[in-house]
Amino acid sequence: MEVDRADGRNPNQLRPLACSCSILHRAHGSASWSQGDTKVLAAVYGPKAGTKKNENPEKASIEVIWKPRTGQIGKPEKEYEIILKRTLQSICILTINPNTTTSVIIQVVHDDGALLPCAINAACAALVDAGIPMKHLAVAICCCSAESGYCILDPTKLEEQKMKAFAYLVFPNSILSVLPEGSSLVQGEPMEHGIITSVTHGAMSVDDYFHCLERGRAASAKLSDFLRRSLQSKLPGDLSKAG
Amino acid sequence: MDLRLANMWRLTMNEKKFIKTALTSGIRIDGRNPYEYRKLSIKFGREDGSSEVQLGQTHVMGFVTGQLVQPYRDQANEGTLSIYTEFSLMANPSFEPGRLGEFAVELGRIVDRGLRESRAVDTESLCVLAGKLVWAILIDLHILDNGGNLVDAANIAALAALLTYRRPECSLGGEDGLEV
Numbered sequence: 001m002e003v004d005r006a007d008g009r010n011p012n013q014l015r016p017l018a019c020s021c022s023i024l025h026r027a028h029g030s031a032s033w034s035q036g037d038t039k040v041l042a043a044v045y046g047p048k049a050g051t052k053k054n055e056n057p058e059k060a061s062i063e064v065i066w067k068p069r070t071g072q073i074g075k076p077e078k079e080y081e082i083i084l085k086r087t088l089q090s091i092c093i094l095t096i097n098p099n100t101t102t103s104v105i106i107q108v109v110h111d112d113g114a115l116l117p118c119a120i121n122a123a124c125a126a127l128v129d130a131g132i133p134m135k136h137l138a139v140a141i142c143c144c145s146a147e148s149g150y151c152i153l154d155p156t157k158l159e160e161q162k163m164k165a166f167a168y169l170v171f172p173n174s175i176l177s178v179l180p181e182g183s184s185l186v187q188g189e190p191m192e193h194g195i196i197t198s199v200t201h202g203a204m205s206v207d208d209y210f211h212c213l214e215r216g217r218a219a220s221a222k223l224s225d226f227l228r229r230s231l232q233s234k235l236p237g238d239l240s241k242a243g
Numbered sequence: 244m245d246l247r248l249a250n251m252w253r254l255t256m257n258e259k260k261f262i263k264t265a266l267t268s269g270i271r272i273d274g275r276n277p278y279e280y281r282k283l284s285i286k287f288g289r290e291d292g293s294s295e296v297q298l299g300q301t302h303v304m305g306f307v308t309g310q311l312v313q314p315y316r317d318q319a320n321e322g323t324l325s326i327y328t329e330f331s332l333m334a335n336p337s338f339e340p341g342r343l344g345e346f347a348v349e350l351g352r353i354v355d356r357g358l359r360e361s362r363a364v365d366t367e368s369l370c371v372l373a374g375k376l377v378w379a380i381l382i383d384l385h386i387l388d389n390g391g392n393l394v395d396a397a398n399i400a401a402l403a404a405l406l407t408y409r410r411p412e413c414s415l416g417g418e419d420g421l422e423v
Contacts, residue, residue, distance in 0.1 A: 024388045026298045037289060041387065045332060067331055070308045070383045107334050107385060109304070110289060 007036075007158065011152040011218075014141075014219060018119075018141040019230040021129045024183035027105075028129020028207040032123035034146035037112035040167060042122035047100035059094040061101050080106075080116060082235045087120055087140075087170055087197045093133045102132055109224065113157040116168045120226070128231055138196055139223040141214035142166060145204045151212045153219050165202030167212050171195055173227065255384065285403050287413075292408030296400040300390025303397050305404035306383045307412065314370070314377040320375040322369020326355045345404060353394055354384070354401050364405065378410060395405045 009015070016038030024030040028045035034040070047060060057060040064081045088104065104126065106119045117140035124137050138193070145151045145162040152159065161164055172194055195213070204212075262272060268275030269277060288295065292307035314321065331343060341365040358364060369378040382401050386393060 024302065025390060026388050043291065043332075043387075047270050065332060067329070067385065070306050070381065107304075111295075125271075 005092045005102070005152065006156065011150060012219065014216060014222065015156075016221070019125055019227070020127060021231070027126075027130075029126045029128070029132070029194060030085065030225050031122050031125035031129055032109075033118055033125060034110075035114055035118050035121075036156065037110055038118045039109040039129045040115070040118045040122045040176075041107040042119065042126035043105045043107075044123075044126045044132065045103040045105075046130055046132065046133060047097045050102060051099055052103050054162055055101075057099045060092070060097045061094075061097075062088050062092060063101050063103045064088070064123075067105065067107045067222045069111065080119070083116065083197065083199055084120060088123060088127070090122070090196055091134050091136060091138050091172070092127070093135055096133050111157065113155045114161045117142045117170070119171055120197075121223070123182065125227065125231065136172050137227060137238055139173055139220045140170040141198075141219055141223060141225060141229055142168050143216050144220060145208045145212055150214055151208065153215060163202070165200065165204035165208075166215075167201070167204075167209065168197070168199040169195065169216040169220075170197040171217055172223045216229070255378060273393075277304070279380070285399065287403070287407055294400050294402050294403035294407065296396050298390070298392060298396045298399070300388060301393075301396045302386075302388035302392070303390060303400040304385045304387060304391070305397075305400035306385070307380060307404045307408040308383070309378045309380050309408070311371065311376050311413070312379045313375065318366075320370045320373040320377075322364075322367040324355075324358060324364050324366065324386065325379065326351045326358075326382045328354070328386070328397065330386050350393060351384075352396055354382075354397050357398055358401065363402065380405075380408075386410045 005011070007015075018034045019031060021031045022029075023032055023041075024043055028046040029043065029044040032041045033041065046232055051057050051061045052063070064085045066081045066084070068075045068077055084104070084106070092102075104123050105122060108115065110121075119126075120138060120140035124139075127134060128137070141153060142155060142160075143151050143153055144155045144159060144166040146163050152163075155163065155166065200209070200212075265272065271277065275281070282297075284296045284297045286297075287293065294305045296303050296305070312323070313325070328347050328349040366379065369380065371377060381402060384397050384400060386397070
């Protein structure tokens, strides 16, 4: 089903992606991720001693601070912080540095739709830049579902507001395997088929949701490639970078 | 990655002494002359009223927004200008989130005083309806990276953001104010 999008993309097309790492000097790791006009800056400070009161001291904990573009921190920002924290906790290896806190600070530079996925991608790249041990990377994508049931990917702010419902989906990074057997199997299914986080707004039918999931998963392969390429380009010479 | 944990970094006595003795003989640790400035670059964002300033390693972003509010009683025909500076952990690992440190307040005051005393913003032109509606300009300064000399960088960021800010048009219809 053809649909006209304001900027001429087709329903499965993502906006141009850009990622740059190591832009801040004080932070241990930093990355800036932009999808079209939405731009987010993430900074990571490596393990600090001590955890907060209600955190488990036997594991490392992750603290997320979300800074909006203008204005004070309010409820939507707190919600984003919690979602981001849960997502990052499931991809980082928490047993390596117990009783420490790793801080991730997200600064919104410009918001033009799909803000949370952009922030998750930026946070992931910043964690890699800082050298925090992780099980695998995560890629996040936003899918919208409209009245007639078709779904579009990576909406702009105007599109997001017009749509009936949208979902932010986070998938694990697709694995580039060196073994001929292919990716490792988790409970009998390849790992790419898992999902880390799903946040939905609005009302959509179950079929629509599964449809969005499929489309999102297909597009996440493209995002994974992009993430891998931009992170790989800084690997070889950077072994001497100390914290 | 270094074994030093992020919140335990301190300047050692040796380093402090070295910097002081070097300064007395006119040498700075990055090789500049005493009166030399670092490279300054100002970039503007896509929207009106956003700027990004880089002074060497110091990185500051400024955003300007405006809102229609009721004016103060004693300044019924002038708009207001307010600065909000927030130091986050991003700039410096020793900042605690949520608590506004002394330096952040001082920085906000310095920028505020500078813009207000020099009449950089004509507050009378911000008036829409005397006594009822005026524009309140809010400048948000985000310190991204603290590489020293935040006062200069913050001032430049605030000015640059103000220069690109365009006030929305509003026209009065009947007795109520309508925004366009």
